[in-house]
Amino acid sequence: DAEITQSPRHKITETGRQVTLACHQTWNHNNMFWYRQDLGHGLRLIHYSYGVQDTNKGEVSDGYSVSRSNTEDLPLTLESAASSQTSVYFCASSPQLADTQYFGPGTRLTVL
């Protein structure tokens, strides 16, 4: 079955370190998204991509970057982790614009 996976599922890191969270989908969806989930905020968009070599900033993009070198993967990088980036991160993909998004299981990141 096609699916969307994230790794690692849990990560603890230190302030200032670079961290990369992986997202991989096997649906061949063009559209991929990264959200963070925090209490009192729901989910907020970090970055998104509509296809290979396309990346766009979302609502809370500061301190994060993404790259899209193929259809299946959209890794999220925290250039220099900060305690404010402690959160649960969700990746999602959709087949068409304005279509249902399908979510991965999430990565819980703790920055000490």
Added chain:
Amino acid sequence: GNSVTQMEGPVTLSEEAFLTINCTYTATGYPSLFWYVQYPGEGLQLLLKATKADDKGSNKGFEATYRKETTSFHLEKGSVQVSDSAVYFCALLNDQTGANNLFFGTGTRLTVIP
């Protein structure tokens, strides 16, 4: 701009009780509306959706009707089960603004007790 306001939680109900979780939205044009559910330790799953006014989305006994006149998309279920315990998110997608991302409410935690 686009935003979603949903009922604060947590909500605790007895099994077989009636559930309503309120959701209202602000958007230009005609967004699509969604309810997602997040079970403990899992990612979000689409529960139901509606893409135009007066549409009713339904799934697993849950229903929500897209009401443009009241800008609402309230989630209802006639008889909840313990297995419905989860966090429920209302969301909108407004492709008319050029951003094809979802705008989420803050989530409502539902606990159903036997």
